[in-house]
Structures are given as structure tokens and as C-alpha cells.
Amino acid sequence: MEETLDTEITIEAPAHTVWAVLDNIARYPDWNPLVPELRGRTTVGKQVEGVLTREGMPTVPLKPTLTAIVGARELRWLSERPTPGEFRAEHYFLLEETGNGSTRLIHNEDFAGTFLEQVWEPINTLGRAAYEKMNVALKARAENYASEIPAIHPTADAGSYTSESLEGKTMRCGCAIAPVEVAINAPVYHNHLCGCSKCWKPENALLAMIAVVPAGNLEVIDGGEKLEAVEKDLKIVRYACRDCGSHMFGQVEDVDHHFFGLDFIHPELVDGPAPRLEFAGFVSSLVETGTEPARMSAIRARLSDLGIPFYDAFSPEIMDIIAWHKVKLAKS
Ligand SMILES: [Zn+2]
Numbered sequence: 001m002e003e004t005l006d007t008e009i010t011i012e013a014p015a016h017t018v019w020a021v022l023d024n025i026a027r028y029p030d031w032n033p034l035v036p037e038l039r040g041r042t043t044v045g046k047q048v049e050g051v052l053t054r055e056g057m058p059t060v061p062l063k064p065t066l067t068a069i070v071g072a073r074e075l076r077w078l079s080e081r082p083t084p085g086e087f088r089a090e091h092y093f094l095l096e097e098t099g100n101g102s103t104r105l106i107h108n109e110d111f112a113g114t115f116l117e118q119v120w121e122p123i124n125t126l127g128r129a130a131y132e133k134m135n136v137a138l139k140a141r142a143e144n145y146a147s148e149i150p151a152i153h154p155t156a157d158a159g160s161y162t163s164e165s166l167e168g169k170t171m172r173c174g175c176a177i178a179p180v181e182v183a184i185n186a187p188v189y190h191n192h193l194c195g196c197s198k199c200w201k202p203e204n205a206l207l208a209m210i211a212v213v214p215a216g217n218l219e220v221i222d223g224g225e226k227l228e229a230v231e232k233d234l235k236i237v238r239y240a241c242r243d244c245g246s247h248m249f250g251q252v253e254d255v256d257h258h259f260f261g262l263d264f265i266h267p268e269l270v271d272g273p274a275p276r277l278e279f280a281g282f283v284s285s286l287v288e289t290g291t292e293p294a295r296m297s298a299i300r301a302r303l304s305d306l307g308i309p310f311y312d313a314f315s316p317e318i319m320d321i322i323a324w325h326k327v328k329l330a331k332s
């Protein structure tokens with residue numbers, strides 16, 4: 001005997017977001033009424049372990065083998081009784097993008113085996129209701145993530161920039177008393193947001209704000225004794241106030257580095273508005289520093305609304321400059 005339990009639902013969220021909810025099995029206890037517990041590593045060929053709960057049916061232990069994981073598209077696991085031909089159940093989720101920002105979720109299970117005859121009737125009725133309940137819960141959770149309007153950075157959120165370059169202005173660290181003060185004696189360029197794990201950001205910012213000045217134009221005018229290098233062996237060495245933690249500037253020592261000749265600053269340390277934000281770089285790195293993957297679509301949508309192009313490295317303009325720098329180095 002073979003049967004398929006077939007359910008589906010349309011979710012007003014990108015497949016990326018739906019997947020991020022589905023793939024994060026450690027969070028199933030927070031929302032999943034059908035599989036309220038699932039532990040283990042989500043790797044093809046590995047087993048995960050949990051329970052299956054369906055109203056009106058006994059709660060059963062679940063220890064399936066993951067048979068297919070295609071990020072943002074497909075998840076499958078297989079449960080099988082040891083006796084061949086007795087009972088086999090392949091549970092799967094297919095995510096189809098509809099083209100208008102929503103996702104069609106197909107949530108099915110293919111059953112086969114001699115034992116199925118005894119259990120198909122309750123699976124088809126009570127089981128189906130439980131699957132549909134999970135679909136509704138998944139929809140609610142994914143739509144909640146997708147409708148978030150995340151705070152990006154106070155400067156970006158306010159959307160008010162200065163057309164001045166910040167030349168002649170002074171950066172001050174976060175210390176209320178005796179702050180470190182650094183004068184900017186050249187124009188500031190390429191102001192942008194960065195999601196990497198190294199750039200400093202104030203507590204109320206999701207992404208850091210960074211710009212560059214031609215090297216040799218930053219002048220420590222006060223509190224220099226409080227400045228300390230954060231990680232000396234990085235290509236860009238950041239100098240921070242040891243009292244408040246504000247990063248004051250970053251410098252490049254390697255003459256062959258593509259950013260040699262530039263110093264990095266945080267324009268929010270200057271009083272008043274910052275120059276226009278040209279782009280947001282290394283956005284996907286936010287995931288590495290603790291942002292839930294399910295929030296990422298909403299973060300990108302917000303950047304888009306704010307008119308800030310976003311990339312997972314630098315902007316194409318800067319990536320091309322770096323690539324050309326490598327070509328030049330190889331020739332010299
Ligand atoms: Zn300070």
C-alpha cells in the first residue's frame with residue numbers, strides 16, 4: 001500500500017525567510033505544534049531525534065534520517081521500520097517562490113508498507129489536521145519575520161545626511177569626561193555601512209558606519225594615551241578608547257594591501273549628520289555575529305527602502321578596485 005498525505009499553504013514571505021524558520025530546528029519548541037522537539041545536526045545522511053505530536057493520536061518518538069537538504073528549496077527526512085516492506089514514511093517540505101514575494105509551501109509525507117493499512121485512516125484525518133496546524137504556525141512565524149521593519153543604524157534610519165565632507169571636524173569617543181579627540185584634516189569618502197564582525201558599532205546600531213580619509217590626515221588632539229590597538233595582527237588595525245570601547249580609526253600598515261594609503265573612521269563620532277551612505281557591505285556576515293537568518297530578508301528590504309544598495313562584500317565599485325589592485329601587484 002502507498003499513500004501520500006498532501007498539504008500546502010501560501011506564505012506571504014520569501015522562501016529565504018520560510019526556510020530559515022524551517023531549518024532552525026532548535027527553535028521548533030517555540031512554534032511547531034507537529035514537531036515540538038527535534039535535535040541533532042541538519043546534515044544529509046544524519047539522523048535527528050524528536051517527537052511527533054498530532055491531536056487525537058499518541059505522541060510518537062521521531063528519529064528520521066535527513067535525506068535531502070537544499071537550502072531555501074527542499075527538506076526531506078525518512079523514517080523506516082527495520083523490517084523491509086513494513087513501514088516507510090518520507091516527510092518533505094518543498095518551497096516554491098511564487099514570484100510576488102510569497103512562497104508556496106508543499107508539506108507532504110509519502111507512506112508505504114504493509115503496516116500502513118492499519119494506520120492510514122487516522123493519519124489521513126487527524127494527521128492531516130496536525131500537518132495543517134504546523135503549516136499555519138510556520139506561516140505566522142515567517143510572516144512575522146518578513147514584516148519586521150528593523151532598525152539599521154540611527155543615521156540610516158533618519159535618512160538625513162550632510163553634503164559636507166567632515167573635513168575640519170573632530171571625532172570624540174563615547175567618554176563623557178576627557179574623551180579621546182581626533183581631528184579630521186582631509187575630506188571623508190565612501191561612507192558606508194558594514195555588517196562584518198570586526199567593525200565597531202554603537203549599541204543601537206545593527207550595522208557599523210565606516211568611511212575613509214587619505215592616510216596621514218588624522219590628528220589625535222586629546223586623550224591619545226587612552227588609545228589602544230584592538231587586534232594588532234589584522235590587516236586593518238583598529239585603535240579604540242580603552243575606557244569606552246569606541247573605535248576611533250583603523251590603519252593599514254602593509255604597503256601591498258589594497259587599502260594602503262587609507263585610514264578608516266566612524267563618522268558618527270563627529271557631532272552632527274554624516275555624509276550620505278553609499279552602500280551596505282558584508283550584510284550576510286550579520287548572521288555570523290548572531291542575527292537570525294530569518295530576519296535577513298526584512299533587513300535587506302529595509303536597506304532597499306532606505307535607498308542603500310547592499311552587498312555581501314564591498315560594493316561592485318570597490319570590489320573592482322580591489323581586483324584591479326591584485327592584477328597590478330602581480331605585474332609589478
Ligand atoms: Zn572613550
Ligand SMILES: [Zn+2]
Nearest residue numbers: 194196198199
Ligand atoms: Zn566591517
